[in-house]
Amino acid sequence: MEEQEIFAIIGLDGFERLIAAFYRQIPTDDVLGPLYTSHDLSGAEQRLRDFLLFRFGGPSTYLETRGHPRLRMRHASFAITSAARDRWIQLMNRALDEAMLPVDVHLALKSFFASTATFLINRPE
Numbered sequence: 001m002e003e004q005e006i007f008a009i010i011g012l013d014g015f016e017r018l019i020a021a022f023y024r025q026i027p028t029d030d031v032l033g034p035l036y037t038s039h040d041l042s043g044a045e046q047r048l049r050d051f052l053l054f055r056f057g058g059p060s061t062y063l064e065t066r067g068h069p070r071l072r073m074r075h076a077s078f079a080i081t082s083a084a085r086d087r088w089i090q091l092m093n094r095a096l097d098e099a100m101l102p103v104d105v106h107l108a109l110k111s112f113f114a115s116t117a118t119f120l121i122n123r124p125e
Contacts (some may be wrong), residue, residue: 001104004057010101011058020110029087081123
């Protein structure tokens with residue numbers, strides 16, 4: 001499956017379901033919750049949704065409002081350890097299950113999230 005096909009398959013609704021399911025878990029999570037400022041949780045949700053829409057063939061709102069993703073730079077101020085990465089993946093996998101996306105989309109996104117989350121680890125343990 002071509003990554004750029006994902007938006008055509010699941011559309012805005014699929015990404016909204018996925019990201020909402022992920023962010024519902026954040027406020028009560030003991031590992032990731034402290035990394036998010038509670039007053040900007042909705043902003044974080046919108047930024048991730050816009051990034052994923054752009055990355056997987058949807059509208060380029062992310063680029064228009066934020067510019068180049070520069071993921072490592074944007075996450076440098078957050079202590080992303082392998083434990084934080086593992087929890088992020090755990091919560092995102094739950095969200096993928098809840099969103100009930102087509103199997104090929106589920107697998108493609110799961111692979112993308114795993115590799116990207118590993119790339120963002122910035123604190124040795």
